[in-house]
Amino acid sequence: GTAEKGGYPHFMLKEIHEEPEAVKRCLSPRIRGGKVELGISGLPDDTLAAVDHIHIVACGTAMHAGLVGRYAIEALARIPVEVSIASEFRYRDPIFSKHDLVILISQSGETADTLAALRLAKEKGVRTLAIVNVPGSSIAREANDVLYTWAGPEIAVASTKAYLVQLSVLYLLAVKLGCLHGQLTEQQEADYCRELLEMPAHIQEAIDHEPEIISCAKQLKDDEHVFFIGRGVDYTLCQESSLKLKEVSYVHCEAYAAGELKHGTISLIEEGTPVIGVATQPSLYPKTVSNLEEVKSRGAKVILVCREGDKVDSELTTNLLRVPKVRDILSPLVAIVPLQLLAYHIAVLRGCDVDKPRNLAKSVTVE
Numbered sequence: 001g002t003a004e005k006g007g008y009p010h011f012m013l014k015e016i017h018e019e020p021e022a023v024k025r026c027l028s029p030r031i032r033g034g035k036v037e038l039g040i041s042g043l044p045d046d047t048l049a050a051v052d053h054i055h056i057v058a059c060g061t062a063m064h065a066g067l068v069g070r071y072a073i074e075a076l077a078r079i080p081v082e083v084s085i086a087s088e089f090r091y092r093d094p095i096f097s098k099h100d101l102v103i104l105i106s107q108s109g110e111t112a113d114t115l116a117a118l119r120l121a122k123e124k125g126v127r128t129l130a131i132v133n134v135p136g137s138s139i140a141r142e143a144n145d146v147l148y149t150w151a152g153p154e155i156a157v158a159s160t161k162a163y164l165v166q167l168s169v170l171y172l173l174a175v176k177l178g179c180l181h182g183q184l185t186e187q188q189e190a191d192y193c194r195e196l197l198e199m200p201a202h203i204q205e206a207i208d209h210e211p212e213i214i215s216c217a218k219q220l221k222d223d224e225h226v227f228f229i230g231r232g233v234d235y236t237l238c239q240e241s242s243l244k245l246k247e248v249s250y251v252h253c254e255a256y257a258a259g260e261l262k263h264g265t266i267s268l269i270e271e272g273t274p275v276i277g278v279a280t281q282p283s284l285y286p287k288t289v290s291n292l293e294e295v296k297s298r299g300a301k302v303i304l305v306c307r308e309g310d311k312v313d314s315e316l317t318t319n320l321l322r323v324p325k326v327r328d329i330l331s332p333l334v335a336i337v338p339l340q341l342l343a344y345h346i347a348v349l350r351g352c353d354v355d356k357p358r359n360l361a362k363s364v365t366v367e
């Protein structure tokens with residue numbers, strides 16, 4: 001019934017609306033007096049200070065969170081990060097060295113391939129840190145250390161709020177590593193902490209744009225192919241949005257690095273093909289907009305996700321989805337929200353079983 005769904009028609013919608021609260025619950029206990037306090041006893045500061053290479057390993061949406069984590073850790077701490085799909089990592093005979101850290105990300109803590117990757121890393125003597133939502137789950141128990149995301153239960157098969165809290169923990173870790181690696185001053189740490197604590201309010205502002213997102217969903221509901229393009233961290237949001245939309249609506253979606261369009265995908269653009277551009281990074285904004293102009297001139301129907309205040313030629317887009325202006329590296333926390341809501345509303349308009357899409361499971365515990 002709708003009672004267990006808090007009055008919402010579906011868990012997916014309920015869980016998206018829970019995002020501000022979940023992020024707050026995840027972040028606020030770990031920020032004290034302008035400092036990040038991770039509270040992982042097994043990972044003392046001197047161990048983290050010595051880490052010189054990070055492998056992030058996960059599946060699905062958790063892997064996409066890892067891709068954002070890579071941008072954050074590389075930008076703030078200048079530590080090289082590799083992100084792998086767990087089912088690939090475990091069969092790749094990965095190369096480890098002494099000061100490596102393997103980070104496993106999993107909402108359920110039970111995904112078979114992620115668990116196998118964790119066991120492999122442990123067997124090789126590499127230190128493991130799990131970012132997990134479900135307390136006491138297998139991955140949480142077996143990893144050397146665990147950072148819980150504290151989002152509460154996620155019921156809908158398509159993951160939404162878990163992604164946001166995974167990002168939140170990764171940002172905390174990036175700031176912590178940045179300090180320990182001499183890349184961030186105390187003042188910079190305090191600034192990041194303050195801005196992170198402001199994020200729940202900005203996520204709520206993004207959710208408040210739902211009426212515009214519903215009109216965009218109406219525009220797209222009959223399309224059978226949707227393309228997402230973006231650069232840098234926006235490209236990782238495209239990957240997650242494309243996954244979300246295909247999972248719940250059964251629409252064929254592809255995410256493309258905007259600069260790669262010319263190397264193939266542009267051949268698929270014809271009159272009316274929807275192309276969703278994600279452009280939240282000021283340094284890349286003109287580049288992505290120019291790619292959108294290219295597809296527009298070939299007939300594409302262009303939707304743009306950009307920040308409040310960014311200049312947009314009114315001829316370019318059929319729908320504009322604005323997100324709050326926050327620090328560049330933190331923008332995924334707000335920019336994913338309209339894209340999750342868009343996937344949800346398109347699926348509802350198409351009459352899909354949003355919370356339980358065909359063929360999918362919440363947690364994949366077999367290989």
Ligand code: G6P
Binds near residue numbers: 059062105360
């Ligand atoms: C399944 C779910 C996805 C999830 C993925 C990884 O495919 O349908 O929503 O992202 O597993 O799950 P995990 O629990 O490890 O985060």
